[in-house]
C-alpha cells in the first residue's frame with residue numbers, strides 16, 4: 001500500500017484527520033504509512049487516544065496477516081499522534097481530512113471549527129459519501145481550498161480516491177490533493193459535484209437493477225451475485241465500462257441497445273455518445289478509435305494482457321477460496 005519512491009516527498013507533510021472512526025482511522029493509517037505526520041482529532045482527547053491505540057493494535061494484526069509490511073506499526077507510532085481537540089490537530093496542518101459522521105449539521109460544525117483554526121492556505125478535504133460539496137463548503141472560510149476527497153472502505157486496501165471539487169475549488173487545491181493521495185500510494189479521479197458523484201451513482205445503478213431483477217423473481221440474489229462476479233464483474237479490476245465497450249465493439253453495443261429497447265425503451269435508450277461514435281465509424285479497438293482511442297496495432301498486446309489478467313484473476317480466486325458468505 002505504501003509507495004517507497006514517493007514516501008520522501010510526503011515526509012514533510014503535516015496532516016490532520018478530524019473524526020478518527022472507521023474511515024478516518026484507516027485514512028490516517030494510509031497517510032501516516034505514506035510518510036506524513038498525521039494528527040487524529042475526535043469529540044474528545046480520550047476518544048482520539050483510544051482510536052490511536054486501536055489503529056496500532058489493528059496494524060499489528062494486519063502485519064501478522066501479511067496485509068501491512070513489517071515495521072508498519074513502528075512507522076505509525078512515529079507518524080501518528082492523538083490531538084486534544086480539532087483546534088490543536090489542524091493548527092499547523094497542510095492538509096485536513098474531515099471524516100465525521102454523514103450528518104450535515106455535524107459536518108458544518110466541524111468544518112467551521114477546522115476553518116477557524118487552520119492556516120488559510122491549508123487544503124481541507126471531506127470524506128463525505130453523499131453530501132453535496134457545495135453545501136458543505138458553506139461552512140468553510142476560503143472555500144477555494146475545500147473539496148471532496150472520498151476514500152473507499154476499507155481505506156487501507158482500496159486503491160482509488162474520488163476527488164470532487166465544487167464550483168469554487170481552485171485548481172491548485174485539486175492538484176495538491178491528488179498529489180497527496182498519490183504520495184500515499186493511491187490512485188485518483190476527478191469528478192464534478194453532483195448528487196452521488198460518480199462512484200455511488202454507478203454503484204447504486206447496478207444495485208438498483210439487481211434489486212429489480214430479484215423483486216421481479218427473475219433471479220435470486222445469490223444467482224445475481226454469482227453472475228456479476230463470474231462474468232462482467234470479473235473484468236472490472238482491469239477495465240472500466242468504456243474500455244470494455246471498446247473491446248466488445250461499439251456496433252455490438254449499438255445492436256444490444258436496440259434489443260434491450262424492445263423490453264425497456266426508455267431505461268435503455270441508446271446514449272448519444274455511443275451512437276455518435278458508431279455513425280462516425282469509430283467502433284472501438286477494432287477500428288483503432290472509440291471511447292479510448294486505442295490504436296488498432298495495439299489490439300494484440302491488449303488481448304494478450306486481457307487474457308493474462310483473467311487467468312491470473314481466476315488463480316487468485318482459487319488460491320483465496322470462496323468468500324465466507326454462505
Ligand SMILES: NC(=O)c1ccc[n+]([C@@H]2O[C@H](COP(=O)([O-])OP(=O)(O)OC[C@H]3O[C@@H](n4cnc5c(N)ncnc54)[C@H](O)[C@@H]3O)[C@@H](O)[C@H]2O)c1
Pocket residue numbers: 018019020021022023024041042043047099100101102106109110127128129130151152153
Ligand atoms: N463507512 C464507510 O463505508 C464509508 C465509506 C466512504 C465514506 N464514508 C464517509 O466517511 C465519513 C465517516 O464515516 P465512518 O464510517 O468513518 O463513521 P464513524 O462513525 O466510524 O466515524 C466518525 C467519527 O467522527 C467522530 N465525531 C463525531 N462527531 C464529531 C465532531 N463533532 N468532531 C470530531 N469528531 C467527531 C466520531 O466520534 C467517530 O470517531 C462519513 O462522511 C461517511 O459517509 C464512509
